[in-house]
Amino acid sequence: MVDNNSYMNLPKIHSITKKILVALLGAFLSIFLLLHASANLCILRQDGGAWYNAFCDFMGTNYIVKIFELVLLGALLLHIALSLWLAITNRLARPKGYHKPQRSKTHTGSKLQIWTGILLLAGLIAHFTDFYFVKLGLVDGNLNFYEQAHEKFQIPHIAICYLVFFVVVWFHMRHGFAAIFQTFGLYNYKYGKAIEIIGVIYATVVCLMFTAVVVGVYFGL
Amino acid sequence: MNFTLHIWRQECANAKGHFETYKIENISPDCSFLEMLDILNEQLITGSTPHSSLLTPHSPISHPVCFDNDCREGICGMCGLYINGRPHGNDDGITTCQLHMRKFKDGDDIWIEPWRAKAFPVIRDLVVDRSAFDKIIQAGGYISTTTGGVPDANTIPISKHAADMAMDAASCIGCGACVAACKNASAMLFVGAKVSHLALLPQGKIEAADRVKKMVSKMDELGFGSCTNTYACEAECPKLIKRQNISMLNRQWISALLGRDKK
Numbered sequence: 001m002v003d004n005n006s007y008m009n010l011p012k013i014h015s016i017t018k019k020i021l022v023a024l025l026g027a028f029l030s031i032f033l034l035l036h037a038s039a040n041l042c043i044l045r046q047d048g049g050a051w052y053n054a055f056c057d058f059m060g061t062n063y064i065v066k067i068f069e070l071v072l073l074g075a076l077l078l079h080i081a082l083s084l085w086l087a088i089t090n091r092l093a094r095p096k097g098y099h100k101p102q103r104s105k106t107h108t109g110s111k112l113q114i115w116t117g118i119l120l121l122a123g124l125i126a127h128f129t130d131f132y133f134v135k136l137g138l139v140d141g142n143l144n145f146y147e148q149a150h151e152k153f154q155i156p157h158i159a160i161c162y163l164v165f166f167v168v169v170w171f172h173m174r175h176g177f178a179a180i181f182q183t184f185g186l187y188n189y190k191y192g193k194a195i196e197i198i199g200v201i202y203a204t205v206v207c208l209m210f211t212a213v214v215v216g217v218y219f220g221l
Numbered sequence: 222m223n224f225t226l227h228i229w230r231q232e233c234a235n236a237k238g239h240f241e242t243y244k245i246e247n248i249s250p251d252c253s254f255l256e257m258l259d260i261l262n263e264q265l266i267t268g269s270t271p272h273s274s275l276l277t278p279h280s281p282i283s284h285p286v287c288f289d290n291d292c293r294e295g296i297c298g299m300c301g302l303y304i305n306g307r308p309h310g311n312d313d314g315i316t317t318c319q320l321h322m323r324k325f326k327d328g329d330d331i332w333i334e335p336w337r338a339k340a341f342p343v344i345r346d347l348v349v350d351r352s353a354f355d356k357i358i359q360a361g362g363y364i365s366t367t368t369g370g371v372p373d374a375n376t377i378p379i380s381k382h383a384a385d386m387a388m389d390a391a392s393c394i395g396c397g398a399c400v401a402a403c404k405n406a407s408a409m410l411f412v413g414a415k416v417s418h419l420a421l422l423p424q425g426k427i428e429a430a431d432r433v434k435k436m437v438s439k440m441d442e443l444g445f446g447s448c449t450n451t452y453a454c455e456a457e458c459p460k461l462i463k464r465q466n467i468s469m470l471n472r473q474w475i476s477a478l479l480g481r482d483k484k
């Protein structure tokens with residue numbers, strides 16, 4: 001007979017639960033990125049930053065947004081922590097590797113995901129130093145983010161760094177989008193290809209929106 | 222055909238292993254990979270094959286190369302070698318015993334390694350202990366009722382789609398290629414196939430939630446990694462088990478966590 005209690009003494013957070021949490025938080029962060037990119041497009045309006053600064057004022061003063069900000073930060077930190085936890089556990093699952101490198105036909109995105117994630121973390125710290133930490137008063141800088149964006153994105157090496165950052169975001173999101181559906185158990189062969197294509201489109205649209213702002217500001221459009 | 226074989230040799234589970242190099246000649250292109258190893262072993266026993274430890278300064282091991290095998294027709298799942306960077310070698314949908322030497326070029330260097338995973342410790346040479354899979358099945362991969370005699374095929378109506386999916390999942394032979402191929406040494410495809418083939422059928426649905434909890438718990442306990450959606454498992458499975466079974470496993474897990482089985 002099946003022993004109903006054999007799993008009760010095992011770790012409470014199982015590997016699949018961790019994966020589901022990472023996917024859930026990833027989905028939340030992906031939606032936020034679309035909102036962030038949409039708001040950033042206001043920078044390209046030829047209104048001296050009226051719309052963008054009004055948006056920043058709203059984000060900086062509304063209490064509901066402030067609570068959301070904490071939730072977002074928590075989601076980001078938890079996404080990183082759980083991903084690293086999984087990555088370490090996965091490394092431990094094969095203490096001795098193969099002599100010959102793997103030649104199986106696989107999705108490259110998955111192999112790169114932890115590395116693109118680490119690059120994203122480094123990029124995020126730089127991005128926060130430019131903008132978010134200025135708002136919190138942790139770093140000196142211009143609190144007018146419209147002017148701050150123009151100052152930063154007109155410096156060539158900073159603009160190039162941001163463009164590289166968006167490429168990394170694209171790779172991370174492209175794999176992550178389809179992986180979210182697989183992890184939630186929503187993948188099947190009928191819709192699998194469509195999910196992958198929508199993921200590529202979503203990642204491309206979001207990254208192009210971010211890119212448009214940096215390129216637009218750099219060339220003074 | 223002539224080949225240079227680099228084979229992992231390890232005296233026992235606790236010994237430090239190393240690669241040894243063997244020259245083998247006049248192999249028929251129609252020879253299977255395991256038959257080629259049989260020929261090598263015969264030559265090792267008679268002492269007619271020159272070999273050396275090129276990579277490490279070990280003294281050559283004289284006993285024949287140990288490797289798992291049984292049916293030699295791709296149905297038992299016993300054989301399993303990591304050949305030139307791919308479990309079961311350079312072909313799709315086959316086990317090692319179904320791999321033929323014509324898949325290689327004359328004069329090729331062939332690197333042969335055992336499955337590498339914490340849950341699959343090496344016993345000797347190319348033989349690994351895959352009893353971890355048995356433990357996962359013992360944890361819940363069955364239906365705990367006495368089924369009695371064979372019922373009439375139409376007694377319980379099952380849709381063609383569900384029956385086909387269950388049959389595809391049930392074709393898993395538990396060879397461990399999914400674990401060997403996965404960069405995380407994850408057993409999700411194996412567990413997914415076993416969970417799916419029972420959960421898709423009315424007889425197995427009743428215990429589905431309990432089963433998935435126990436099998437996943439055991440999988441974690443035994444030290445397998447988790448799935449990061451690389452799908453090397455799907456690419457290397459000799460029975461072409463699909464990644465959809467991993468999705469099904471995740472869905473079963475979420476249902477179990479949400480207590481939908483209590484309805």
